[in-house]
Amino acid sequence: MSTDRRSQPRFPVRIDATVVCDDGLLRIPAVVVDQSETGVRIRLGADQPINSQCYLLFNHRIEPFRVAWQARRSVGLSFVTQP
Numbered sequence: 029m030s031t032d033r034r035s036q037p038r039f040p041v042r043i044d045a046t047v048v049c050d051d052g053l054l055r056i057p058a059v060v061v062d063q064s065e066t067g068v069r070i071r072l073g074a075d076q077p078i079n080s081q082c083y084l085l086f087n088h089r090i091e092p093f094r095v096a097w098q099a100r101r102s103v104g105l106s107f108v109t110q111p
Contacts, residue, residue, distance in 0.1 A: 036064035045070060045086035047078055058103075060086050067096065067106040075100050080108075 041063050047056040047070070057073040068084070080094040084105060096104040 036066045038062040038064040038067075038069065043086050045084055047072070047082050047084055048090075049078065049082040058084075060084075061102075067093070067104065070103050070105060072101045072103065078103060 039062060041060055043060040043063075045058045045060050047058050048054070049056070056076060056078065058070040060068045061071050062069045068086075070084070072078075077098065078095060082093070084091045084093055091105075092108045093105040094108055096106050098104070
């Protein structure tokens with residue numbers, strides 16, 4: 029059994045999203061499957077590595093993030109707050 033290391037509890041959701049990289053040239057369809065105040069877990073449409081130089085578009089929001097972990101099509105993202 030793994031230990032939950034999240035700072036905030038996550039709640040299940042199902043929200044269509046898009047990962048946007050390379051100054052908008054690369055758009056990867058995704059679904060947000062759970063969400064907290066500080067991050068989300070997404071499921072990608074296909075196996076594709078993503079990096080932290082991207083943004084997540086969902087629910088009329090655009091959030092820069094860092095990749096916390098990735099396991100094939102599932103990815104944990106932590107939102108990055110801008111100074």
